[in-house]
Amino acid sequence: MNIVQLLPELVLSAMVLVLFGTSLTTTRTESLNAIALVFSALSLAAAILSFGQQGMLFYDTYRLDALSQLFKVIITFGLFLVIFAAPGLKGIDAKIRSEYYMFLAVGTLGLVCLVSSYELLTILLSLEISAFALNVIIPFRYLNSSRTQMEAAIKYFLFGVIGTGIMLYGMSYIFGLAKSTYLADLAKTIPALLQTEPLAVVGMIMLLCGFFFKLSLFPMHFMTPDVYEGSANETTSYIATLPKVTAVALLIRLVSLTGVEFSQLTWLLAIFAVLSMTVGNLSALAQNDLKRLLAYSSIAHAGYVTLGLLSVNELGFSSAIYYMAGYLLMNLACFFVIYQLSANGENLTFDSLRGLYKRSPLLAFTLAAGAFGMTGIPPTVGFTGKFLIFTAAIQKGLYALVIIAVINAAISAFYYLKMVRAAYMTTDEPSDAVALSLPAAALGVFFIVAIIATGILPQSIIALARQAVAGM
């Protein structure tokens, strides 16, 4: 075993240890943030360094391939952005900020391990490491008179446990039928089993449910809005992006196990995708709290991405990866604006966006880029992602699904536009300018440029994603 192969995991572990050390002392938030930032940048560098590594580790339970290494880069990059976007940790109690960063690192470590896990119990273990960390940091929110963070934490915990339970139950079916927990073995037996054994379909769906929960896909989406609303803005930006990206990686691995034929599984996934989009978009229309709105929008996006997974071909999978990378950027852009705007880490409504244009043109534009991107307006990454996913789905002949998806996109335009409208609406009330620090301004510009540039020039990312899917 080469040390480079595990470099991202090792750097993240070191990050956890160092942050654990700081939690024993009293460290100023600025230095904490610097430490976290440096380590997340290091982990990103490590992930890039270990990109291209191949191999099976730990008695074939842990697989390094193009897919896992690509997702490690995306995940560590996401962690870096999350930490960079929220330097002051306004929403977190000052006493537990080093613990907050520590658990963020633990969660990311779990996610990084998850994309490499190649055996059912290893998958479960990695998933639980990340879930454990999230369960801990959700109630870390510091709010004077509100206890919604506790509600969010309990909901996240209970639903998470139920999700894991269902997944474990599904695994027991799969293990019973296929007599192996190694994905390498399952890939050989599952396609045939799905044709002959109805129980295998049930088992697979239950297995996937654990990731539906992470992705907040219908029918495992119920807790999402409450969790988003209750957790601190920083935490939400993490929950909304990284676990979802990882879930897609695992779904790609598991769905590709089932082979390329249409089966009951495909139709079930199709139903989930459609319901997820429709429920997400229709509920989002009625929201006033921005985080709740983004929660429902993420449910809808889970539906679009499932459409790409359904296609079970190279284009579908690689578009799903591309879509999630874009989703990460667009969502983080919106959460970045929310974080910068909320003075004390409180939740924002449409009213708080009012006149944002006057207060900070850059933030307004960043929000617009994120929102138009999620609507799917060219030339943003959101458009190119949708375009590729629809192409993959139509290639499979899923016309009806694509039509439903585009109608949904039209519905979603309304609430995304509502955000932009609020930001650009003139207001008579005098309001203070939002002071942006130089790094924050740079991050805003980065989000805008990245959302547009990756939309216009998707070639290199798609090439990477294709390579990842091909090497699976």
Added chain:
Amino acid sequence: MEKYLILNTLDYPILSLTMIIPVLGALVCMFMKNETALKVWGLIVTLITLAVSIPLYTAFDATTPLYQFVENRPWFPAINLNYVVGVDGISVLLVLLTTFVMPLCILCSWRYIKTRMREFIFVTLLMETAMIGVFVSLNTVLFYIFWEGMLVPMYLIIAVWGGPRKDYASIKFFLYTFTGSIFLLVAIIALYITTGTFFIPELMDHTYPFMFQLWIFLAFALSFAIKMPMYPFHTWLPAAHVEAPTAGSVILASILLKMGGYGFLRFCLPIAPAATMACVPWMIGLSIVSIIFGGYLALGQSDMKKLIAYSSVGHMGFVTLGIFLLNPEGIKGAILQMINHGVTTGALFVCVGLIYERTHSREISDNSALGMMMPLFVTFFGIFSLSSFGFPGTNSFVSEILVLVGAFREMPVVGFLAIIGAILAAAYMLRLLQKVVWNTSDGHAHHGDDHGHGDGHGGGHHVLADLNLREIGTLAFLTFFVFWIGFYPKPLLGMMDVSVNHLIQQVNAGMACAPTAALDHFAMIKGIGAKIAGM
């Protein structure tokens, strides 16, 4: 792929340059602060773009239906997607219209836009790139990107600089057009899956099963009909026009609406010829309804901008009518009508903007009897009003007569109904002209505060300043086109001649190779359509 194209032989990539200059100009203006400097910069950028685009007219080869000035670069090879742009006789005039109108948009915003000048110039320039992009794209994805990309700047123009109900109008505009065009995307993908290409000329050369054509046609037509706008999808237009600032109205009327007509000509007709034939009665029926209904509604408006907006619905009805007559006169008339509407209605919106700057009202009753105070203004206003209802000697006369000739040749009933629409146009425009110029009224709501020399006269009358040099320049420029096209349309018609004939050949050829099974559908749908259209 080369057989459809004539690569650009000029020394520079003319089409890319016309698209890139505004974007670069927009980026530069983000670093400028001074308002006057910004306006001058906007004007300079649009004028440079105009100058760069002139060779499209002078070096255009009107003897070939192939696409000219083509640039072809690989863009996204994984799905066979190229950056390919070019123009033919159908699109070249629309590109020129865009580059000609944009400097005027900056000029007519000189005083109208009072806040956020930098952002205004920024989005206006982005708008120019997107609009040119729509007309020159020879690739469906590129077309869609520009088509949708246009929504954002246009939305911002209405939402930020619009009138009191801008909120409602802008969101209505956005949702209508977005909903329409999202089906365009499905059609584009479906065509790609069937043929393996996004390249428009190759898509035209395929023959598709009839039902497939019908679906493609419907998806395209919905999006284009909303953009046109065609009855019954026209309701976003009056709202958007009334609330938009002058420049926004001019862009909407002069260029945006043309994209619908252009889309029909570029996509619906050649790609789905059998479905087009099948839907002719429906489309002509809706065109007639648009013409008459638009005119009828315009008759009852008291707001000048609304009146002109509804008149646009009527004029665009002539465009769709001409297109779906599927004969050379009709289509040439339709293209020319698009250009003319761009000139005339753009000018009328500029006129309304000029009055609004002076009186802060767009109500006809508030702006009556301007003849005495603003003789120069009413001269121009009169010319454009006459042009708007197709007075002989003006530009619209030529295009409307072409469409009517086409209509009488195919179906006299339709021609007769269209003439009713033309008469309505005369009625509402003359009513407007009469009230604004001659009506005796003392109900002026104008404030005169912009000009300082206010209360000299009794009875609430103020002296309104006549046009200044900038305004005269703007309107005189457009007047030139009114009479040029009115008296000597030959050069423009000559440019589109070959391309239009080629298009009609394509439609007929596509019709000829439609399978007999499809013709059953065709007869059935045509029968139902004909019954409804009463032909």
